[in-house]
Structures are given as C-alpha cells and as structure tokens.
Amino acid sequence: MEFKNSLEFAQQLDAADPLKDYRNEFHFPKVKGKDVIYFTGNSLGLQPKRTQEYIDEVMTAWKDLAVEGHFHAEKPWWDYHERLAAPLAKVVGAKTKEVTVMNTLSVNLHMLMVSFYRPTSHRFKIICEEKAFPSDQYMLKSQVQFHGLQPEDAIVEIKKREGEHYWRTSDILDKIKEVGDELALVLIGGVNYYNGQVFNMEAITKSAKEVGAFVGWDLAHAAGNVKLKLHDWGVDFAAWCSYKYMNSGPGNLSGVFVHEQYLNRVDIPRFEGWWGTKKETRFLMKPEFEPMENADAWQVSNPPILSLAPYLASLEMFDEVGMEPLIAKRDLIVAYLEFVLGEIDNETAGSFQIITPVERGCQLSVFLHGQGKDLFNYLMDHGVITDWREPNVIRLAPAPFYCSFTDMYHFGQILKSGIQLKGKVK
Template sequence: MSTLQKSSLDFAKEQDQKDKLAAYRDKFHIPKDSNGKDWIYMCGNSLGLQPKTTQQYIQQELKDWAHFGVEGHFEAKNPWMPYHEFLTDSMAKIMGAKPIEVVIMNTLTTNLHLLMVSFYQPTAKKYKIVIESDAFPSDRYAVESQLHFHGFDPKDGLIEWKPREGEELLRMEDLETILDEQGDEIALLLIGGLNYYTGQYLDLKQIAGLGHAKNCMVGIDLAHGAGNIMPDLHDSGVDFAAWCTYKYLNSGPGSLGGLFVHEKHAYNKDLKRFAGWWSHNKDTRFNMRQEFDVMPGAEGFQLSNPPILSMAAIKASLDIFEEVGMSNLREKSKALTGYFEYLINEIDTDRIRIITPSNPEERGCQLSIQVKHADKSLHQKLTDHHIITDWREPDVIRCAPVPLYNTFEDVYRMTEILKTLL
C-alpha cells in the first residue's frame, strides 16, 4: 500500500470495513451538532461516551425501588445487597486480577487514601514517598496530605521521579537510581501507571520489582489505564492499585472507582485500615453486636453499602467489555492509534509533535500532541469544528481514539482538519 493510498479517506474507510469491532460504535450515544452530524469525539480519556443500554440498566433499579422499596435489597431483579459482586469478575478480567483482588467502591482519590492507610506505614527513618514529577494533581495532593498527616514535611518527604533535561518521558533507570540512593528512606512508591500528560505506559512489573527490592510498598494509579491497556495487575506484583470508571470504562461523570489489593495481602487481618460495616464479614454483617471481622481481599476495604444507580451504569459498560474482550480492544487500539500517529507525522509542520512513546507497548490509545508557542487557540479551533479533544497546560492537546467507538475515518477526518488549521 503506497503512502498516498494510506493517507487517503478510501484507506480509512477500508480499515473500518475490515474492523470486527465496528458494530460496537452503534452501542454508544455519539454527540452531534445542530445538523445531526456526529462530532469527532476523542476525549474518552477524560469522559467516556454513554452506552445506549445505560438508561435501561438504571431504569431497572428505579423500577425495582419503586416496586419493592427496601425489599429491593433482596427482591430486585439484581438484588442490591450483593450488587457490587455483579461487577467483580468483569472488572478483574479488565485489570488482569483475581476476583478476590478487586472491588468497585468510592471514588479514586478516596480509595488512594484508604489504601495508603494500609500500605503507607512510615517510620522515623523510612517515610519518603516517590511519585512521578508530572503526576496528576490529585495524586500529588493526596500524597502531600498523607505526609502532613504523619508529621512529615512534603518538601523533604516527597521524591519526584523526573524526565531528564530536554525530555518528556520517564526512564526506568532513573527510578532505579533514586531507589539505590534513597531506598532506605523510601516507604512507598505511588506511580501513575499511564501518565495523564504524556500517555506513557510504564512497566508495572519492573516498578514493583525495583520497589520491593528496597522493602518499599508499591501502589499504582490507573485512572488512565483501566479499560485502555492490559495492566496484568496480579502478575505485576504491585501491592495495590486504584482507578476511576468514567474514562475508558464509560460509567458516567463522577462515577465510582475501583481498587486492587494483591492476593498476598488478602488474608492479613492485622493490616491497618479504616473500616466500615461493608468490610465486615457479610455472613454476620447484620448481627449488629458482633466484633469486627474483616472480609478477606479487596472487599475488606469497603466502608458503606454501594450506590446502586451508579453501579448500574458501570454494569452497563462492563457487560460490553465482557462481550468484546480486552485482547480484541487492544488489538484494534494498536492499529487505530498507530494509524493516527502515522497521519499526524505526515503533516508537514514544525508547530506540533507527538510526545507519547512510539512503541505501542508503552502507550494506550492516547496521543499527546505538543504545540509550539501554545496559547490554546489550536485546541479551541478544533473544538469549533466539533472535534472534542482535551487541553492540558502548558502545551498539550490530548487525543484518544477509543477502540470501542472511534473509527479510522474519525482519525482521518480529524487529521485533515488539523492540517488545514495548521
């Protein structure tokens, strides 16, 4: 196939015709302009689109609430008491975990704090926390507040894993150097497994190995990884992880998050934690005068009974993931993102460049386009053309061709408009 052909609309349409996942686009509500024409939506890394079944799933719970009242906890079509369990197997497959290691609960930063209660146990000597220098702000705020809570100064206790001068991406050998030099003082590594800004996907197993070699706990934020890449959390050996479900997992704005606690910690009842009645043994939970008996695994980190309406929206999306399978999504994602990268690199300009790794194994579907002398105007012009991307200060347009609902034609049309604007 010649370069001319590959850069053509006909080529993009041909790829869509060959795409075995093409029909799944019709399972989502695609935003439209005033003329009824689909927007080019490349912002699934910020908020995923709504599955058309979501309303039906939520309506079922509203119907059962109206019909049964409190008895819906046991008599609803999907009984509310064990509702979170309906999500566990699908979520575990997406994250590469065992069911005992995963639970859907709370929101991302709340879960990170609860996990740090258990896995950040500083001493006078070993108290520092490592994060990547360009971590998502809420991760930094959470870590700094944990240091403050334990009586440490973040200026001393927070260690940043930084890219080298003139580079955007992190190098694993630099993390190794940090641990070689300060490992005796480091208690925790809390790393964004897929960086929100650059789109770099880090080797979780290698991070876990480096941290554990220095007796550090290792936690991962997978907000931008869940439903995007295959993190294989169990095999990675990380101690814990947390993520949200409203980006690639399409569960609606502000929806619940998920957490992972490795099986090696599952039966440690002495693990320090903040507890609530939903972390208590479900067989005796309603015998109100029982002493606390924590459940094994990730379920033992729950606090309260779950918000069913939010979980219904999650279930609608996870049922689609269960049907498609992450390996099929990753296969299309690599092809779609690779095509997007090819077209961007074909644009004859020095105003933009991709800072996301070119190796498909070191990224998900997000490409971060750095804009020279950025003032956000290019992003605004894209928006004016109904191309929905995501701006991140100081100079990056984040674009995510999501394999569940984006097409090769989306990618082609977006780059043609971008070329014109440039």
C-alpha cells in the first residue's frame, strides 16, 4: 500500500477499518474539550465502557446477597476467575488449563521462580536482557540473594552491540550456549519496554531448553499485543499484567501460564494456599494440600472479584475480535505511523530517530535529537498523551482497539508544529 500523509487518506483507512466501531467502546480523556490522541496503551489501556456494567454487577450482588454471592451471584465469586482462563488462553497461545489469574505481575514472577529457579552449586545462572524493566532487575537480584548467591556471579545480562539500539537474537543464542550447563533460567521481557523490540521467543526458548534450563517470559508488553504460542514453544512459565494492552484498569491482576507438563504434580515446589487446593474439597478445610489439576494450583488466596470484573469485561472484546484481526490492524497502523513520522522528519531536517527494530508490536520508540522534554510537554498540552523515557525518548503505542489512522495524521501535524515552535525549522 502506498501511504499518503493527508487527512483524506487517513480517513479512508479508518473507513475501511473492520475494527473502527470498537473505538466507541472506550472512554477517552479530553484536553481542551477534545478526545486525546492516546499513545500510552503500553502503560495503561483506556477504560472500556462495558467495564462499569461488570463492576456494578458485582457490587449489586454484594449488596443484595452479601456472603451468599460466593455461590449465588449471577457469576458466582468462588469460581469467577475460571471465566477468564479460556479467552486468555487464546490471547497467549495456551491450553485453558495452563492459564490462571492471580496477584500482580512481579508477585507472580516471584511465585513462579519458587518453582522454576532452583539453583544448584553448578547450575545457578540466570540470563536476562541488559537494563530490563527495573522491577525485573530487583526481582532477579533478590531471588539470587535469597538463595545465598551474588548477583554479579549469577545474573548474566545480554547487552546490545556498541552503537546499536536493539538486541541481536544471535547474540542471545550464543550467550545461552556459552553459559551452557551452568544456566538455570532464562527470564526476559517478551517485548522490551524501552525500545519496543519483540524478542524471538520461540528461538530463545528452544535454545535454552537444549542446554537444560528453564524458560520464563515477562509478557507485560506482549500480552494482547503480539502473537504468542506459549504452549507450542514449550515455554515453562510466563506472567503478564492486564492493565496495558488488555485494558483492565490500573495495577490490576496478572495472568499466569504454566506449561501442562508441570500440572497435576505434587513434586513441584511452590508456595501454596487454599485457593490452589482441589475445588471439590476446598471447603472441607482439610489439612493436606491437594493441588488443582490446572494452573490454579499456583493460586494462594481467593481472588479479588472487583479486580477480576474489569478484566473479564475487556477479555470479552478480545474474544469477540480475536488476536489475528487485532494484529493485522496493529501492523497497518504502526506502519502508517512510521510513514507519518518519516514525512515529518524529512520536513524538519532530521529532528528524531526511530529506535524500534522491525521486530515490533504496537510500539515505536522515538529518540529526539536536541529536543529535550519541552517537545514532550508541547505534545501533552495539545492533547497527545504519550510517554517520556530518559534520556530523550518518547514511546508511541497506537493500540488497535481504539486508535485511529486519523489520530496518526493529526499527531504528525502537532509534532511538526511543536518542532517548528522550538526553532528547529526557520
């Protein structure tokens, strides 16, 4: 397709968009009385309008039934979380029994490492990406220290090559082979939060398994964004938050994947609680833990229903649409955004650089040459909600559920005006 940087062309793309009506399913903040151009679905997705209905249903059941809502609400609370497993499994490429919802992301990664980071005197090293998301860095350091190890000995960071903004898959695979039988775990963010790079999860998983290591993925920026086949790839475990591309609300619950080979086993070490014991005998209050035969065995406490409700509301839309159409629009709208950025860059004498490689999802990270945070503030003041990352990067993530091609065109015009105002173009 030959793109044009014009309002008319953008409107034509919107008219042909099979997902265009879903934009009306979301609440948009307003700046100066107009809907914002929202690029931060990679931090917090917009609120689906149907969310209120799902929350109200729980509140009404609580009001009218109180404790009886656990068994007699329209969606009984004691098995409410089970409704999320099947649609989530489709999003992440899993079997329904391999998926559950519990806790929050970093908590879940810690919980899963109880099962899948079991260092020995010889096999104790963890491979991660350089400058992983800070929470992952803190988690990995505290885990190895918990086991009496030193981070500088146990944690191996894969670095980018000098002068490059992305990781090369070949470097990761080479490092896995080099660490070899000392490698206990590979744990990497499936999509890097800073540059938007999608790692080759299939190849990395295969390589790590060949040397006998466990493999886990932090899918915070991947779930609901990129094509995942966790079961087929043989991933051991994964976890993701639900408030970015999955639109479930700030700080909301995390999804978990555990490969079926570890299910219905009593020899797997894990921290256990009563919501992981067999559903059939849970309320008999037996002293022995009998694990659920699915990923629910990793649950500890009964889940917060008021947090599950908005997640279920959002998953309903994912189930209606499916990941393939979302990815198709994602690819087109990100390509159009890249084109618009290129046109504006040409008109403003090279004022910025896209540092996201071709292996990408929704996000383009843009390095600003000599602009500073003033340009970011200008965009925000003019209704473009984007994200600033030090030292000089703005992250643009046009989520396909609610971003339009017209948004991309208008953003380009606002960006050009901001650069010109700062004196880049005389």
